Amino acid sequence: MSIQGHVFKYGANVDTDVIIPARYLNTAEPAELARHCMEDLDPSFISRVQPGDILVAGANFGCGSSREHAPVAIKASGISCVIAPSFARIFFRNAINMGLPILECTEAAEAIQNGDRVSVDFDTGRIENLTRGQTFTARPFPPFIRRIIEADGLMGTLRQLQGKGE
Amino acid sequence: MAMTLTQKILAAHAGLNAVEAGELIEAKLDLVLGNDVTAPPAIKVFEAAGLKTVFDPERIALVPDHFTPNKDIQSAEHCARMRRFARDKQLSHYYEQGEEGMGVEHVVLPENGLVAPGDAIIGADSHTCTYGALGAFATGVGSTDLAYAMATGKTWFRVPEAIRIQLSGQLKPGVTGKDVILHLIGQIGVDGALYQSLEFTGPGVAGLSMAERLTICNMAIEAGAKNGLFPVDDATRAYLAHYAPERVAKNDFTVYEADPDARYARTIQIDLAAIRQTVAFPHLPENTREIGSFDPIPVDQVVIGSCTNGRLEDLRLAAHWLKGRKVAKGLRLIILPGSQRVWREALKEGLFEIFTDAGAVVSAPTCGPCLGGHMGILAAGERCVSTTNRNFVGRMGHPKSEVYLAGVPVACASAVLGRVAGTDELDA
Numbered sequence: 375m376s377i378q379g380h381v382f383k384y385g386a387n388v389d390t391d392v393i394i395p396a397r398y399l400n401t402a403e404p405a406e407l408a409r410h411c412m413e414d415l416d417p418s419f420i421s422r423v424q425p426g427d428i429l430v431a432g433a434n435f436g437c438g439s440s441r442e443h444a445p446v447a448i449k450a451s452g453i454s455c456v457i458a459p460s461f462a463r464i465f466f467r468n469a470i471n472m473g474l475p476i477l478e479c480t481e482a483a484e485a486i487q488n489g490d491r492v493s494v495d496f497d498t499g500r501i502e503n504l505t506r507g508q509t510f511t512a513r514p515f516p517p518f519i520r521r522i523i524e525a526d527g528l529m530g531t532l533r534q535l536q537g538k539g540e
Numbered sequence: 541m542a543m544t545l546t547q548k549i550l551a552a553h554a555g556l557n558a559v560e561a562g563e564l565i566e567a568k569l570d571l572v573l574g575n576d577v578t579a580p581p582a583i584k585v586f587e588a589a590g591l592k593t594v595f596d597p598e599r600i601a602l603v604p605d606h607f608t609p610n611k612d613i614q615s616a617e618h619c620a621r622m623r624r625f626a627r628d629k630q631l632s633h634y635y636e637q638g639e640e641g642m643g644v645e646h647v648v649l650p651e652n653g654l655v656a657p658g659d660a661i662i663g664a665d666s667h668t669c670t671y672g673a674l675g676a677f678a679t680g681v682g683s684t685d686l687a688y689a690m691a692t693g694k695t696w697f698r699v700p701e702a703i704r705i706q707l708s709g710q711l712k713p714g715v716t717g718k719d720v721i722l723h724l725i726g727q728i729g730v731d732g733a734l735y736q737s738l739e740f741t742g743p744g745v746a747g748l749s750m751a752e753r754l755t756i757c758n759m760a761i762e763a764g765a766k767n768g769l770f771p772v773d774d775a776t777r778a779y780l781a782h783y784a785p786e787r788v789a790k791n792d793f794t795v796y797e798a799d800p801d802a803r804y805a806r807t808i809q810i811d812l813a814a815i816r817q818t819v820a821f822p823h824l825p826e827n828t829r830e831i832g833s834f835d836p837i838p839v840d841q842v843v844i845g846s847c848t849n850g851r852l853e854d855l856r857l858a859a860h861w862l863k864g865r866k867v868a869k870g871l872r873l874i875i876l877p878g879s880q881r882v883w884r885e886a887l888k889e890g891l892f893e894i895f896t897d898a899g900a901v902v903s904a905p906t907c908g909p910c911l912g913g914h915m916g917i918l919a920a921g922e923r924c925v926s927t928t929n930r931n932f933v934g935r936m937g938h939p940k941s942e943v944y945l946a947g948v949p950v951a952c953a954s955a956v957l958g959r960v961a962g963t964d965e966l967d968a
């Protein structure tokens with residue numbers, strides 16, 4: 375599975391409160407959450423983001439509260455993947471459980487610039503900067519994590535198990 | 541490939557010979573836990589996915605402990621949803637208030653013989669890390685994780701690296717496991733062990749009681765850790781013989797040891813004899829100060845209980861320091877035994893008489909005030925010394941109230957003297 379898109383680049387310690395401010399947590403509707411995604415950090419984000427685009431950020435992305443709404447909002451905004459040197463522990467878990475691909479790669483996170491066009495292959499972990507002609511390798515997801523992401527999150531894999539009558 | 545204790549347990553549950561830090565694995569679980577706050581949303585997810593059966597009705601524990609006895613209609617509805625699910629799926633480890641085996645989740649699971657060395661356990665509660673005291677891998681997760689685990693008996697983990705905490709020496713009288721963990725959090729900070737295991741080892745381990753180890757592992761999460769872990773020794777085996785005789789009889793557990801050449805992110809030495817009575821000031825568990833290093837702070841309420849310090853040993857310690865003494869005029873001392881079993885034993889041992897004579901009130905086993913639920917909420921400007929584990933803004937009530945975290949001896953001394961105080965200041 376691979377994706378391609380333009381990059382939105384942000385700094386380190388992007389916290390769950392700027393990803394989706396607490397004042398909007400009275401809904402669990404993904405489209406509604408997406409409308410306010412990154413609002414307190416980059417108000418123009420939501421009007422510019424295109425399906426398939428990629429978030430690249432500094433270390434400790436997703437720090438703060440344990441809200442599952444944060445990866446839900448990012449995913450519903452159209453973002454196909456987040457690349458950062460590191461993720462906060464609970465965000466990391468929630469992102470995968472919600473079916474949002476995230477990749478840890480310090481070199482890529484540093485070298486890729488805002489607006490670059492980048493492709494990512496989740497099976498191999500290969501990240502290619504098409505604008506600058508550079509490639510990087512992140513540790514690829516093992517098959518069961520790929521299954522979660524391809525099934526649109528843990529819920530999706532539950533539904534698949536159910537379908538197979540397991 | 542040399543592994544830490546956590547890595548050994550995870551590798552075994554993933555069916556792998558070896559794992560390394562950073563690796564993503566899928567692991568089989570021995571026990572899956574939910575409570576009245578986190579299980580209802582998980583049940584919703586479970587039902588929305590159209591699932592009908594759980595992976596094993598013997599390996600799921602649902603404990604209504606946070607807002608029970610139900611404090612309002614909403615909590616009653618939550619508990620009712622859980623009770624229906626437990627009945628419908630015929631779960632063996634659903635506990636009702638008043639029943640033997642009921643109480644605060646992290647007190648009752650080990651007491652009910654559901655935790656043994658080498659187990660891999662997840663709970664939709666951040667203090668699930670408590671069970672590391674028995675040599676089990678245990679960590680907190682979210683509600684979606686809980687739903688998935690209830691259905692499949694599996695979850696995924698990223699393998700953590702570990703910080704090794706090398707313990708030596710012996711605690712001085714009046715100093716407890718709580719002081720040890722507060723000291724450590726004060727030293728490394730609330731994110732000092734982010735995404736890592738805290739693995740306790742060294743000659744100092746032998747002198748720590750199981751109650752103390754449970755308290756220490758309980759607060760591993762307050763240093764950001766994924767889990768806390770103690771090696772298995774004679775004290776662990778004696779605890780298991782008492783609380784988990786069935787698993788001992790069936791030899792149904794595995795003792796793992798860290799490889800001697802395992803690599804650690806870092807090693808921290810702690811001389812237990814040098815630890816003093818410690819208090820975490822508002823509003824973070826890392827704001828620690830030793831008793832005697834600050835000006836008098838008047839206190840309105842003292843709480844003794846919770847999954848951190850609500851065990852029988854804690855209540856015995858409280859009785860020791862409160863016997864023949866009186867709670868300061870105008871102060872409220874609230875004691876919450878951690879489980880029905882603790883409650884009954886404390887009653888039998890005559891502890892309640894000591895508490896009542898001192899002027900304390902004894903509650904039913906519940907989380908209650910620990911998370912600002914009920915049974916002792918603070919007003920604006922009020923201060924509380926509490927044996928619980930979090931002192932965040934508003935944790936026990938009004939956002940302008942303050943919580944000072946401490947061990948049982950400091951809680952008792954503070955209750956008697958009406959200010960944050962150590963036991964040194966109590967009259968002999």
Ligand code: SF4
Nearest residue numbers: 644846847907910911
């Ligand atoms: S006693 Fe407090 S910390 Fe422990 S489970 Fe209950 S609410 Fe959570």
